[in-house]
Amino acid sequence: GDTGSSAIHGLRGKKGVECFILFPDGRTSPIQERQMTTVLDSNIHNIALKGNFDDAQNIVKALFADLPFKKEYNLGAVNSINWARILAQTVYYVYAYLKVTDAGSTDKVSFSVPTGNFGDILAGFYAKKMGLPVADLVVATNENDILDRFFKTAKYSRNECRETLSPSMDITISSNFERFLYHMAGDDSKALGDMMKTFEATGSLEVDSKVVDKCKAEMKSSMVPDEEVLSTIEEYEKKFGYVLDPHSAIGVAAANKVGTEAKKMVSLACAHWGKFPVAVERAVGSEAMKKLDVPDTLAQLDTMETRKYPIEAETEAVREFIVKQLS
Ligand SMILES: Cc1ncc(COP(=O)(O)O)c(C=O)c1O
Structure with missing residues (x-):
């Protein structure tokens, strides 16, 4: 939900980089999802995976473990599977x-x-x-x-x-x-x-x-x-x-x-x-909630167009999707 939208906003429109995000469908907050799916640049591919975070991570790891596939498509990870990401967090x-x-x-x-x-x-x-x-x-x-x-x-x-x-x-x-x-x-x-x-x-x-x-x-x-x-x-x-x-x-x-x-x-x-x-509303109550200002960047997401690709939580289904998008 969060790494996904950071990666998307960092990479949108960049030449030579295709960004595939696997997020667990229905298991991020609706706003987290819209932060990702409202980015319509052609190099951004949001996969709404029919599974949970563990399924998504296992599929990414399986694709990385397929060395010929990894080499052919020059796969690189943006989440903490990539050790360099952790180094940056220090x-x-x-x-x-x-x-x-x-x-x-x-x-x-x-x-x-x-x-x-x-x-x-x-x-x-x-x-x-x-x-x-x-x-x-x-x-x-x-x-x-x-x-x-x-x-x-x-x-x-x-x-x-x-x-x-x-x-x-x-x-x-x-x-x-x-x-x-x-x-x-x-x-x-x-x-x-x-x-x-x-x-x-x-x-x-x-x-x-x-x-x-x-x-x-x-x-x-x-x-x-x-x-x-x-x-x-x-x-x-x-x-x-x-x-x-x-x-x-x-x-x-x-x-x-x-x-x-x-x-x-x-x-x-x-x-x-x-x-x-x-x-937050459950925690603070509806009266206090009314007084809180949602930042414009989040509020405006509601009316924006979205794009996402629902895919089964199977490695082969994701691989096929990646290959098709890049061909
Ligand atoms: C809001 C938020 N809190 C906590 C975490 C947990 O961090 P980590 O997965 O590195 O333990 C994340 C991870 O993406 C996050 O987005």
Whole structure:
């Protein structure tokens, strides 16, 4: 929903680049969808996939694993499957650190990160490895809590995907978590490969206790259910007049629950509340909602023409579509 529209707006009309976006049909907010489907440039191809985020990501990975196909069409990924994207995300940890500390400070700062695919928080981990004085990194999840359960029980096991108020985090397998596990297992690709094979075959993984201890030394976690998302949005609107979107509310609620010994904790805010008006209205009530101004760029989406291609959640169907569009 969010990476999709960023990629589309970055690449629209660019010569030599064809941009295929797979978004899970009906599982982004209507405004997120319109931010993507109202872009009608001929190099933008919005695929409304009949499945969930995991299906979309699996199809992209399957196409990337087909090396002749990848080579023929010069495939490149814009989401956090692409490690370079994560590297770019390290920048705002440094920026935020400099904003909340005095010049020359070496005080540690903690970060709470609304987490789905684990790309954002992995960037925080890399920023810390590069020397940024980071105290705690808090993995904040919604009810799709595979990561929180891992940090609490040492078991990495897949559940059914639940639709929550924070759709950009409705993910049952966090693609980048295996990159983190790789580092925690001593940068050992064989050990990581064995772990992931077990996970793929059984949907569940008991991680070696030494590796789990290392993970826990690097990150903490908290799960924030929908009702807490709503109460957090309501509380912050009332107390501070600041409207959190549901994802950002998860970061804030987790920060408050987990706490930190550092003097400061930054909670990353990843989306504007205006993309999720239904959840925000439920949280703040209809009277307060009437007083909130939706930015023009979002309000005008309602009347614009759209284009999307509904496609079954099957790798071959997506491959066929790509080939046809490019021929
Ligand atoms: C609004 C919002 N919040 C949270 C996330 C989760 O980030 P990540 O998938 O890197 O964990 C995303 C990801 O796209 C997002 O769009």
